[in-house]
Amino acid sequence: MPVASKVRRLSTGLFFGVLLLLGAWLHRDYGVSWDETNNHLNGLVNLKFIAAKLLPATHPIQSHPTFATTPDILDFPDAHHGPLFEMSAVVLSYLLTDHDSRSYFLLRHFLIFSLFTMGAWALYRLGTHWLRDWRWGLLGAALLVLSPRFFAEGFYNGKDIVYMAFFTLAMYTLLRLCQRPTVGRALLHGLATALAMDIRVQGLQLVLFTLVGLGLEKRWGLEPLPGRRMLLSVLLAYLGATTVGVLAGWPYLWAHSLPKLLEVSTHAVRYPWGFTNFYMGQFLLVGELPWHYIPVWMGITIPLPFSLAAVVGLGAALWYGWQRGRRALSTAAGRTGVLVALWLLGPIQVVMLTHTVVYEGWRHLYFVYPALLLWAVQGIRQMVRLSRQAGWRRMAARAAIGLGLLETAHTAVRIVQMHPHQNVYFSFLPGEVAEQLFERDYWGLGYRQGLEWVLAQDASPEVTVNVFWHYPLYNNSLIIKPQDRARLRYTPDGTARYYLAGYRWHPQSYLDSLGTEVHAIRAGGVKVLSVFRRQ
Numbered sequence: 001m002p003v004a005s006k007v008r009r010l011s012t013g014l015f016f017g018v019l020l021l022l023g024a025w026l027h028r029d030y031g032v033s034w035d036e037t038n039n040h041l042n043g044l045v046n047l048k049f050i051a052a053k054l055l056p057a058t059h060p061i062q063s064h065p066t067f068a069t070t071p072d073i074l075d076f077p078d079a080h081h082g083p084l085f086e087m088s089a090v091v092l093s094y095l096l097t098d099h100d101s102r103s104y105f106l107l108r109h110f111l112i113f114s115l116f117t118m119g120a121w122a123l124y125r126l127g128t129h130w131l132r133d134w135r136w137g138l139l140g141a142a143l144l145v146l147s148p149r150f151f152a153e154g155f156y157n158g159k160d161i162v163y164m165a166f167f168t169l170a171m172y173t174l175l176r177l178c179q180r181p182t183v184g185r186a187l188l189h190g191l192a193t194a195l196a197m198d199i200r201v202q203g204l205q206l207v208l209f210t211l212v213g214l215g216l217e218k219r220w221g222l223e224p225l226p227g228r229r230m231l232l233s234v235l236l237a238y239l240g241a242t243t244v245g246v247l248a249g250w251p252y253l254w255a256h257s258l259p260k261l262l263e264v265s266t267h268a269v270r271y272p273w274g275f276t277n278f279y280m281g282q283f284l285l286v287g288e289l290p291w292h293y294i295p296v297w298m299g300i301t302i303p304l305p306f307s308l309a310a311v312v313g314l315g316a317a318l319w320y321g322w323q324r325g326r327r328a329l330s331t332a333a334g335r336t337g338v339l340v341a342l343w344l345l346g347p348i349q350v351v352m353l354t355h356t357v358v359y360e361g362w363r364h365l366y367f368v369y370p371a372l373l374l375w376a377v378q379g380i381r382q383m384v385r386l387s388r389q390a391g392w393r394r395m396a397a398r399a400a401i402g403l404g405l406l407e408t409a410h411t412a413v414r415i416v417q418m419h420p421h422q423n424v425y426f427s428f429l430p431g432e433v434a435e436q437l438f439e440r441d442y443w444g445l446g447y448r449q450g451l452e453w454v455l456a457q458d459a460s461p462e463v464t465v466n467v468f469w470h471y472p473l474y475n476n477s478l479i480i481k482p483q484d485r486a487r488l489r490y491t492p493d494g495t496a497r498y499y500l501a502g503y504r505w506h507p508q509s510y511l512d513s514l515g516t517e518v519h520a521i522r523a524g525g526v527k528v529l530s531v532f533r534r535q
Contacts, residue, residue, distance in 0.1 A: 040104070178213045294352060421521070
């Protein structure tokens with residue numbers, strides 16, 4: 001084996017192996033996010049439906065106590081959410097844990113991080129394929145890991161992060177299909193598309209990307225595509241695999257009909273979310289959000305060097321396209337660049353122009369982030385090239401690279417310092433400014449550390465706690481140790497000894513009537529949670 005191949009195998013194996021070990025080490029530290037209990041219930045609802053459809057009525061699983069309290073799929077309002085990951089997590093938990101809620105959520109968090117790692121691997125493969133150098137591909141994966149919010153959400157966000165991972169995998173299988181359109185690759189790409197759709201129905205857009213990719217290859221590719229009959233076979237294999245995969249992983253469609261898929265897609269665009277977003281110091285309903293909501297949230301939560309590098313990469317590609325015109329599409333790299341640009345900019349433009357329902361930052365568009373990182377790597381590559389030229393360009397490029405390295409190193413340090421609250425990372429905003437302008441811990445994760453602090457400080461056999469919203473308190477009580485959980489009592493009135501106060505919808509300080517603030521959780525200069533005690 002050549003030395004270069006050995007170095008590549010060793011480097012990539014070490015990177016992803018260490019990443020998985022890091023996940024195994026840290027997955028026990030994060031709280032339970034706002035949606036996780038409902039997502040878990042969605043998995044149970046779908047498994048109950050599958051059991052009723054495929055197993056005889058006398059099978060022991062039909063009388064399992066869990067299913068007795070699980071709603072029917074036709075009565076569960078969130079059954080239209082893609083359940084594939086949730087069903088898998090439930091089954092693995094049943095097989096591998098002691099069935100306590102803490103064990104379930106710890107396993108769930110490690111499973112999510114494992115899929116996050118898979119998404120990083122797919123990003124590495126994409127970068128290697130596009131830029132023709134495994135080192136640039138590995139840099140893209142490293143930038144994903146060094147993105148504080150994504151690193152944190154890679155442990156508990158079973159919707160947006162898992163969807164991002166499968167979407168990235170599907171884009172990689174698409175590039176392989178465009179490179180060599182065969183029935184086998186079409187089937188594999190169809191399966192990857194189905195995996196993404198079985199998490200979020202928005203994965204339907206992968207079909208459009210596939211048609212665009214194959215169309216670019218047919219029109220501009222130098223290598224002749226298969227004949228019309230073979231190409232039709234490839235498309236039919238892809239669409240067939242996608243359809244079968246979606247139906248197999250989404251029991252909701254068994255209970256209804258395939259046209260329901262389009263209805264679900266419309267529902268996702270106009271999801272009836274009734275809360276407000278705290279944005280730029282104002283409380284706004286989803287229908288009141290301005291056009292710049294997504295770009296601003298992206299700008300303040302993505303490490304600044306990554307955003308600037310992506311702008312450089314896109315700018316260089318546009319300049320190259322302007323100079324060469326249509327000839328830019330005659331290379332595989334040029335055609336891939338079009339797909340990656342559409343991947344990044346298309347969904348953002350759709351949301352901005354159609355006023356699609358978004359909330360809690362830009363998490364619904366996390367799946368475009370790998371595309372942004374690919375452009376960031378492209379921008380870094382351009383700066384490295386400039387740094388080798390003579391004159392002022394070399395000095396400017398080297399200065400930019402040096403500053404970018406320093407800020408990226410600072411971001412890595414912040415990831416360590418903020419652990420496990422990297423989800424309140426703001427790239428360049430001072431903490432006190434971010435507190436007054438934007439939502440903080442909208443996942444409610446800080447309640448776990450608040451509960452654990454209270455239980456560690458108070459040895460009473462019964463500890464009474466109150467909160468404004470009971471959901472994050474209940475969710476995070478499920479992941480603390482069973483013996484500590486047994487001591488907790490939620491007391492929804494003024495007699496509770498402790499009051500846990502979050503800052504999702506409360507930028508100002510709390511009133512003294514709650515008691516004395518005895519503990520506060522801060523991360524990156526941002527207050528995440530306060531614990532008040534009444535005398």
